[in-house]
Amino acid sequence: xxxxxxxxxxxxxxxxxxxxxxxxxxxxxxxxxxxxxxxxxxxxxxxxxxxxxxxxxxxxxxxxxxxxxxxxxxxxxxxxx
Amino acid sequence: xxxxxxxxxxxxxxxxxxxxxxxxxxxxxxxxxxxxxxxxxxxxxxxxxxxxxxxxxxxxxxxxxxxxxxxxxxxxxxxxxxxxxxxxxxxxxxxxxxxxxxxxxxxxxxxxxxxxxxxxxxxxxxxxxxxxxxxxxxxxxxxxxxxxxxxxxxxxxxxxxxxxxxxxxxxxxxxxxxxxxxxxxxxxxxxxxxxxxxxxxxxxxxxxxxxxxxxxxxxxxx
Numbered sequence: 376x377x378x379x380x381x382x383x384x385x386x387x388x389x390x391x392x393x394x395x396x397x398x399x400x401x402x403x404x405x406x407x408x409x410x411x412x413x414x415x416x417x418x419x420x421x422x423x424x425x426x427x428x429x430x431x432x433x434x435x436x437x438x439x440x441x442x443x444x445x446x447x448x449x450x451x452x453x454x455x456x
Numbered sequence: 457x458x459x460x461x462x463x464x465x466x467x468x469x470x471x472x473x474x475x476x477x478x479x480x481x482x483x484x485x486x487x488x489x490x491x492x493x494x495x496x497x498x499x500x501x502x503x504x505x506x507x508x509x510x511x512x513x514x515x516x517x518x519x520x521x522x523x524x525x526x527x528x529x530x531x532x533x534x535x536x537x538x539x540x541x542x543x544x545x546x547x548x549x550x551x552x553x554x555x556x557x558x559x560x561x562x563x564x565x566x567x568x569x570x571x572x573x574x575x576x577x578x579x580x581x582x583x584x585x586x587x588x589x590x591x592x593x594x595x596x597x598x599x600x601x602x603x604x605x606x607x608x609x610x611x612x613x614x615x616x617x618x619x620x621x622x623x624x625x626x627x628x629x630x631x632x633x634x635x636x637x638x639x640x641x642x643x644x645x646x647x648x649x650x651x652x653x654x655x656x657x658x659x660x661x662x663x664x665x666x667x668x669x670x671x672x673x674x675x676x677x678x
Contacts, residue, residue, distance in 0.1 A: 377502075380495045384465075387491030394484030402483055405476075409487040413494070420498075424505040427498065434494055 379419040386412045403445035410438035462500025469493030511629055518632035521574060525549055525636055528563070528570055532639035535660040536578060536650040545579040545651050548572070549640050553660045577631065577644050578651025588656060595656045596621060596649060606645050607673070618664060619677040621649050626673045642666050646675045653677050 390408050399405065413435055423431055469492030476485035525532065534547040535554060542548075542557040551568030558564050564571050582588075585599035593612040600606050600623070608625025628644045641647050642663035654661040665676035 377499075380499055384488070384491045384495050387487045391484040391486075391488040394487070395482075400480050400483045402477065402486055405484050405486045406490070409490050412487075412491070423498075423502065424509050427501055427505045430501070431498065 377420075379416050382419070383412060383416045386416070403448070406438070407442045407445055410435075410442040413438055459500075459503075462496050462498075464496070465492050465499065466496025469496050507629060511631055514631065518635055518637050522632070522635040522637045525572060525640060528572055530570065530572055532636050533662065534574065534576075534640045534642075535662050536576070536647075536654040537660050538654040538658055539582075540658055541660070542573070545576075545582050545655060547574045547576045547578070547641055547647075547650075548660070549574060553662070574641070576641055576647050576651060578641075578647035578649070581648040582651055582655060585652070588652065590656065592619065592653055592656050595652050599652050600645065600648055604648065606648065617678065619653060621653075621675045621677065623673040623675070624671065626668070626671050642675070643668075643673075645673055649675045650677055 387409055390412065391405075394405060394408075417431070417435060420431065421428070469489045472485050472489030473493060474489070476482050476487075476489055479485075530549045531551060532549070534549045536547050537545070537554065537557055539545045543559040546557065548554045548557060548571050550566050550571035552566065554566055554571055557571075557573060561573055563573065581599060581604055585603045588595040588598060593610065596610045596612065601608065601610055606626065606628045607623035609623070611622050613620045613622075623645060626645060631644055632638050632641075642650060643666060646663045646666045650661050650663050661677050663675060664678045665674070667674040
């Protein structure tokens, strides 16, 4: 198994452990942090051959969309719109 | 083992994600679950994708070989020659079995016409397999099953001067499927089988028949 894969799972594991320690129970924070980890590891994971590269980008785009959605909800609640 | 790591990770990841979503106090598990799921999917797909790219790039060499065979007007029939005869394990494409092969030659003349000397997947496999036992069945088990992992099991039967080699659980890449080279050298597993047989038997060997049914493969050598 390649090192970036191991790094991604390790970082996500550490984040999960930290969130459990903090008592976080909302999925938006967890998914957002995972999206951050995913894109932070991405430059080390690439290059990938074509169908795999597209899949990697698609997963990243879905995570980014989820992050944007959760961020928008938070901003809207702050602005009280 | 290596092939199972990706799917196993994906399965564990899916289970952890589901658990994290259903159990409120375990929500942070979603991050670990998603990571395991994505890594599992990518890791199980990546080797096959890279192998396909490498095989496509290497196809140029096999196309040149096919063109060479056709340009020389040779029949698509190869005789696998042991290293004791040719200095290295090679295949000779010619009208009939060669009595001797000049060392280092690319082409030479036989009584039946010109002959072409080719390096084969089988010859390269022998470099990876190292020292082989004296028995053909044991040698094929050591090389094809244990060293190369191209098949799960192998059995050898001798019938009237022909060796019938039967493999089960074959998992081998296709390097030159639609080219004339395939008729000459046989498939990858047949090529390795013939090269190993030539080394063990110490004489030229040809692939008489190659039959594949699902993941079972029967190679008949003479």
